[in-house]
Amino acid sequence: MSEVEVYINGTYFPKSEAKVSVYDHGFLYGDGVFEGMRAYSGNVFRLGIHIDRLFQSARAILLEIPITPAQMIQAVQETLQRNKLSDAYIRLVVSRGAGSLGLDPTKTSDPQVIIIADHIALYPKELYEQGLEIITAATIRNHPAALNPRIKSLNYLNNIMAKIEGKLAGCSEALMLNHLGQVAECTGDNIFIVSRGKLMTPSINAGILEGITRNAVLELAQSAGMEVLETTMSRHDIYIADECFLTGSAAEVIPVIKLDDRPIGDGQVGPVTKQLSKAFHELVRQPG
Ligand code: PMP
Numbered sequence: 001m002s003e004v005e006v007y008i009n010g011t012y013f014p015k016s017e018a019k020v021s022v023y024d025h026g027f028l029y030g031d032g033v034f035e036g037m038r039a040y041s042g043n044v045f046r047l048g049i050h051i052d053r054l055f056q057s058a059r060a061i062l063l064e065i066p067i068t069p070a071q072m073i074q075a076v077q078e079t080l081q082r083n084k085l086s087d088a089y090i091r092l093v094v095s096r097g098a099g100s101l102g103l104d105p106t107k108t109s110d111p112q113v114i115i116i117a118d119h120i121a122l123y124p125k126e127l128y129e130q131g132l133e134i135i136t137a138a139t140i141r142n143h144p145a146a147l148n149p150r151i152k153s154l155n156y157l158n159n160i161m162a163k164i165e166g167k168l169a170g171c172s173e174a175l176m177l178n179h180l181g182q183v184a185e186c187t188g189d190n191i192f193i194v195s196r197g198k199l200m201t202p203s204i205n206a207g208i209l210e211g212i213t214r215n216a217v218l219e220l221a222q223s224a225g226m227e228v229l230e231t232t233m234s235r236h237d238i239y240i241a242d243e244c245f246l247t248g249s250a251a252e253v254i255p256v257i258k259l260d261d262r263p264i265g266d267g268q269v270g271p272v273t274k275q276l277s278k279a280f281h282e283l284v285r286q287p288g
Helices: 027-031 048-062 069-082 125-130 156-167 212-221 235-239 269-282
Strands: 005-008 012-013 032-040 088-095 112-118 132-136 173-177 183-186 190-195 198-204 227-231 245-246 252-259
Touching: 005 069, 027 088, 032 048, 048 069, 048 088, 048 198, 048 212, 069 088, 069 112, 088 245, 125 252, 132 156, 156 173, 173 235, 183 190, 183 198, 183 235, 190 212, 190 235, 212 227, 212 245, 212 252, 235 252, 245 269, 252 269
Parallel strands: 132 173, 132 252, 198 227
Antiparallel strands: 005 012, 005 112, 032 088, 088 112, 173 183, 190 198, 190 245, 245 252
């Protein structure tokens, strides 16, 4: 198999030669933004919305992306085609660029725009059928006034700390609460529950990333006639829920059957989760 070709500022490099400076503030400080998305049958799901979110994240950290959203969309599509991929995961990174060793972003130049199109297998297939067991991490999600989780920044240490806790407890995901003790999200996914026929997910105000998969699932549930609530949620709500699942571009829709060793509902993957997962997989394959 030939090597993946990585886009860096308009030029393609084989994966083994795709490099950025060790003085890049993305590397030195996690100073930059990113997106993760998937292509299905050659179409990137909600590409325009991912690019909008990327530009919003950049705006929030006063990072000027050197190309326009339209050029970015074209570059993503070109990277996919160049790598002859129709089903793929795409990682788009914009780093602050190389600068001095101090953290001052005004002393950097040349933000790096990087696009990687490759395959990703986040969880084994069995977990999609059997469901995940997760724990609540002691590490809370970043306070929005410190680093707003709506910014998809290159600084993921907050999530990684929680992920480590999950892994040490033998789980592949961990639930993160916010500074008020309310449910926020998992380390790389949004969380949903089904309770007495209602679909519930934490509102954006809980301090979460406004997931694109989350929003797609909310729309699907609404059009299937379900009652949908974006609300404040506690761990208690999950403990007594009938079903639970996570959403994310990489993870797609994945069931959760246990939180903190407590079975959710009857401890099996529930019917609403199955229905929404199926509807999501149909949606992403629709052209356009
Ligand atoms: N929350 C966090 C912290 C994430 O990193 C992600 C993306 N991996 C999500 C939620 C899900 O967002 P999306 O559906 O847009 O991929």
